[in-house]
Amino acid sequence: MSGGMFSYADEAFAFVENLDRLATPAAILDAMETSLSRFGFDSFIVAGLPGPGERVERVVLLKKWPAGWFEIYINRDYIRHDPIIRRCRNAVQPFEWADAPFDPKAEPRSLEVMNRATDFGMKRGFCLPIHGINGYEACISMSGTDLDLTSRTKPALHLMSMYAFERIRSHLNPAPIPGLKRLTGREREMLAWAAAGKSAADTGDIVGITERTVTAHIVSACQKLEATNKTQAVARALQYRLISI
Template sequence: METPLGEPVPHQCYAHATEAFDFIGSIENLTSSEDIMTAIAKSFAIFGFENFIITGLPNPRERFEKVVILKKWPIGWFDIYAKEDYVRADPVIRLCRNTVQPFEWSEAPYNRDREPRAAEVMHRARDFRMPDGFCLPIHGISGYEACFSMSGVDLDLPPRAKPALHLMSMYAFERVRQILDPLPCRKVDLLTPREREALVWAAAGKSAADTGDILGITERTVTAHIVSACQKLEATNKTQAVARALQYKLIQV
């Protein structure tokens, strides 16, 4: 991995993101959603995930099954979830609409007594080996809402794994979206050298303060570079900006 200026990034700075970089490399040149689904299943199994879904969040007039982008769900569970319209009661989906931060399913609140349908969703999911999971909310600047939700029985989610999962999930979403609905190519000079450098260090797990120390600039300046990069890439957060910069080959890992 190198900075945009060609300087090597010390291995210890991005050890926590090794899984993400390996995964990104494995799907970078895939050209079908089926191949990406296979790659996701293989890489995410390392963390204990058995099933996953990438889906838009339907508005009140849309059916859930019409906004699903990619899925590896038990057939029986998908049929039940769609038939019962569980998307309207699912506490995981509800939290997705109200946060931009990744979360574990156990962090999605609901009241078992006052929300029997929410309790029913979570209880019935267990029958299909989906007792717990991790979810990435995705919000577009135009109001688009989606999520990447994954589940399993014996999950291995140490704190250092979550940033890697966040980047892996976001890159997978962007890659699938690019295949299904290609975005215009971005010019290599879209970002300034400092903006690219800030994104590279963000991909390596560095905070704005850490990056400022490394580059010899203030934390506020680093944040300004990140914000500017997000605007140019039409990204709603730093991780999405990193994912898009990687996809457009504006930065390298």
């Protein structure tokens, strides 16, 4: 996929609008496969982070992994040695796989995980940690060999992935999030500008308030939507029609 900032934003918003028309997780899986491929990704997984003794297959929501890799991953108990998972538990913002450090000499099993993933064509990747206020932990991890990962594409991928997760979550647990109807008009306005890719400083200049006030409104909206970051709040606000694009 090539083009400027607006083409990446258009791709993200088209993805969001398309997901609203899909009624099953299988359809969401197909939509994710199509859209993520435009950024060079050919494999991805949406899963909770298992607790001690919890089996990986019980927390997987959706996946498109190379044939045979999931079985190896389970049988070799790679979840306990995967540096991506370890970084995901301690990170809030998205990160590239290369930014999940480990010591190859001291952690040979971690090196084994990454080498075997490469054997299956999963050479580079991008991961989005998801942390719920109630302690729930999940991630969306995607990979490929020739990825389009730049300062322009990463925000689009973040929003797309967060929205996909919210749609999947709503299928599995359709109960609305408490507090959805308590957003103020100003909070909705700030999230709408955030959805358009505007920073707090940009939004403050547009609407004539300080950057600090914009940030305060967004923080308040995040709390009401039980979101751990701005992108998750935007995704939930879009899902429940609190803002439009």
